[in-house]
Amino acid sequence: xxxxxxxxxxxxxxxxxxxxxxxxxxxxxxxxxxxxxxxxxxxxxxxxxxxxxxxxxxxxxxxxxxxxxxxxxxxxxxxxxxxxxxxxxxxxxxxxxxxxxxx
Amino acid sequence: xxxxxxxxxxxxxxxxxxxxxxxxxxxxxxxxxxxxxxxxxxxxxxxxxxxxxxxxxxxxxxxxxxxxxxxxxxxxxxxxxxxxxxxxxxxxxxxxxxxxxxxxxxxxxxxxxxxxxxxxxxxxxxxxxxxxxxxxxxxxxxxxxxxxxxxxxxxxxxxxxxxxxxxxxxxxxxxxxxxxxxxxxxxxxxxxxxxxxxxxxxxxxxxxxxxxxxxxxxxxxxxxxxxxxxxxxxxxxxxxxxxxxxxxxxxxxxxxxxxxxxxxxxxxxxxxxxxxxxxxxxxxxxxxxxxxxxxxxxxxxxxxxxxxxxxxxxxxxxxxxxxxxxxxxxxxxxxxxxxxxxxxxxxxxxxxxxxxxxxxxxxxxxxxxxxxxxxxxxxxxxxxxxxxxxxxxxxxxxxxxxxxxxxxxxxxxxxxxxxxxxxxxxxxxxxxxxxxxxxxxxxxxxxxxxxxxxxxxxxxxxxxxxxxxxxxxxxxxxxxxxxxxxxxxxxxxxxx
Numbered sequence: 001x002x003x004x005x006x007x008x009x010x011x012x013x014x015x016x017x018x019x020x021x022x023x024x025x026x027x028x029x030x031x032x033x034x035x036x037x038x039x040x041x042x043x044x045x046x047x048x049x050x051x052x053x054x055x056x057x058x059x060x061x062x063x064x065x066x067x068x069x070x071x072x073x074x075x076x077x078x079x080x081x082x083x084x085x086x087x088x089x090x091x092x093x094x095x096x097x098x099x100x101x102x103x
Numbered sequence: 104x105x106x107x108x109x110x111x112x113x114x115x116x117x118x119x120x121x122x123x124x125x126x127x128x129x130x131x132x133x134x135x136x137x138x139x140x141x142x143x144x145x146x147x148x149x150x151x152x153x154x155x156x157x158x159x160x161x162x163x164x165x166x167x168x169x170x171x172x173x174x175x176x177x178x179x180x181x182x183x184x185x186x187x188x189x190x191x192x193x194x195x196x197x198x199x200x201x202x203x204x205x206x207x208x209x210x211x212x213x214x215x216x217x218x219x220x221x222x223x224x225x226x227x228x229x230x231x232x233x234x235x236x237x238x239x240x241x242x243x244x245x246x247x248x249x250x251x252x253x254x255x256x257x258x259x260x261x262x263x264x265x266x267x268x269x270x271x272x273x274x275x276x277x278x279x280x281x282x283x284x285x286x287x288x289x290x291x292x293x294x295x296x297x298x299x300x301x302x303x304x305x306x307x308x309x310x311x312x313x314x315x316x317x318x319x320x321x322x323x324x325x326x327x328x329x330x331x332x333x334x335x336x337x338x339x340x341x342x343x344x345x346x347x348x349x350x351x352x353x354x355x356x357x358x359x360x361x362x363x364x365x366x367x368x369x370x371x372x373x374x375x376x377x378x379x380x381x382x383x384x385x386x387x388x389x390x391x392x393x394x395x396x397x398x399x400x401x402x403x404x405x406x407x408x409x410x411x412x413x414x415x416x417x418x419x420x421x422x423x424x425x426x427x428x429x430x431x432x433x434x435x436x437x438x439x440x441x442x443x444x445x446x447x448x449x450x451x452x453x454x455x456x457x458x459x460x461x462x463x464x465x466x467x468x469x470x471x472x473x474x475x476x477x478x479x480x481x482x483x484x485x486x487x488x489x490x491x492x493x494x495x496x497x498x499x500x501x502x503x504x505x506x507x508x509x510x511x512x513x514x515x516x517x518x519x520x521x522x523x524x525x526x527x528x529x530x531x532x533x534x535x536x537x538x539x540x541x542x543x544x545x546x547x548x549x550x551x552x553x554x555x556x557x558x559x560x561x562x563x564x565x566x567x568x569x570x571x572x573x574x575x576x577x578x579x580x581x582x583x584x585x586x587x588x589x590x591x592x593x594x595x596x597x598x599x
Contacts, residue, residue, distance in 0.1 A: 061280060
């Protein structure tokens with residue numbers, strides 16, 4: 001099920017504890033899933049369904065997830081057992097250069 | 104996007120960690136979250152359109168920052184060092200605000216004609232409120248997180264706007280979530296109304312680094328607090344670092360836990376940095392360059408850069424100790440001439456910056472970004488061929504002598520090299536022949552007998568003759584504001 005998301009939306013997995021914040025999405029509908037099941041608005045998660053074992057690598061709080069071409073970006077705000085996928089392709093952690101604290 | 108998310112993540116993942124230490128009191132991330140929910144409830148109850156904060160740094164400042172975000176109103180910290188009339192004038196620009204204030208009978212209330220139209224709440228009542236707002240933080244597109252009145256060193260203060268998206272871009276791009284060790288602690292000496300005071304809160308919360316608040320900087324107090332709390336990280340504005348170095352003299356401080364010391368917010372003489380590095384050889388030094396309008400830091404001279412520059416014999420590499428480093432990965436910096444053309448490395452011009460964290464916007468003036476997102480910082484500078492940025496003062500401070508543009512920075516650098524010169528400001532003074540002439544205002548070391556002619560000769564030896572100050576005036580001290588910004592307008596007025 002493809003949906004047009006917008007930056008700032010808070011979404012939750014329907015198979016695990018995972019929650020994500022949309023930082024950047026393309027201007028076209030995408031099929032966004034965590035653990036193989038479509039995500040729901042964080043405020044409207046109902047009953048949980050089963051996780052897809054092939055998409056159970058998990059997500060970590062504070063990591064940003066992106067596709068290979070970096071057309072989209074999601075921030076994990078709560079860790080979970082499921083992996084994020086878009087249109088059937090699993091997303092990876094966005095590599096970030098470690099910076100010294102300047103504050 | 105809403106900044107409140109940062110606190111929710113911290114409270115969820117490390118709720119029991121201490122977020123803030125102030126005096127004898129500690130507050131965990133879970134407690135900070137609850138306090139912010141109480142603050143939001145008060146904003147809603149008052150029907151306030153802003154949450155303003157007029158007090159010294161304390162736990163109530165971070166509470167107000169996140170509480171405003173949750174309530175969906177801008178947070179407006181105000182400089183408590185201003186005069187009553189100045190404060191009243193700023194409050195009149197934020198009608199409908201709920202104002203957190205720590206004075207029982209504020210002088211500003213009767214300073215100007217008319218009621219400023221704000222609702223007052225004391226710091227104690229603000230923190231002590233028990234009603235909790237349990238709702239979610241709103242996500243209005245591009246809503247305003249913070250409004251900061253600029254220091255107004257060149258005129259009336261402007262209200263700079265920082266949106267949630269700008270500050271989130273800065274934090275997500277520069278801070279690792281829970282990147283701090285559990286016993287790390289940062290000492291916060293910058294005031295809450297400075298952009299570095301805002302970014303200190305956001306960075307520390309996201310990194311999970313305890314903030315130890317010191318409302319009024321004093322080198323002795325700073326050292327005592329740093330030892331007592333086993334401080335691992337610190338940020339100082341240049342005047343603070345200079346006072347700390349002078350306070351220490353030749354005695355290294357006993358701060359075994361201190362790992363990282365960042366400085367920024369103004370001109371930093373390389374000699375002071377070298378002294379600090381000598382006194383604290385195991386500490387990582389970072390120079391941060393940023394502006395209010397850019398959500399804080401946009402360029403960094405990192406610890407490896409500091410060590411490499413200090414060890415270098417090549418003058419070009421060694422000079423990098425006086426650079427503000429390279430652009431953050433998520434920021435672009437360019438140098439342009441007056442006509443807007445991009446200049447090659449080595450050529451001085453105006454510094455422009457672009458990136459998601461760059462707000463570049465003021466109330467009443469709108470956005471100053473061009474069609475490609477570039478913001479004119481009004482700082483002058485140049486980059487070397489490896490992208491290290493060297494600043495050369497503000498565009499407004501350039502001295503125009505007979506049609507020739509003269510940057511005060513290069514003359515100040517030469518005069519600072521004299522062993523008897525402790526501080527110096529070079530400014531324009533009116534001149535009948537040239538339009539403007541170069542004047543140097545110099546603070547000498549105690550007991551020095553250096554003459555005007557000797558300092559003029561020093562500049563003549565090193566720079567073109569047009570750079571030689573027509574006047575050298577000796578003074579006891581130069582005027583700075585409390586965050587270390589040299590008040591050049593005051594220096595110029597004193598010469599006139």
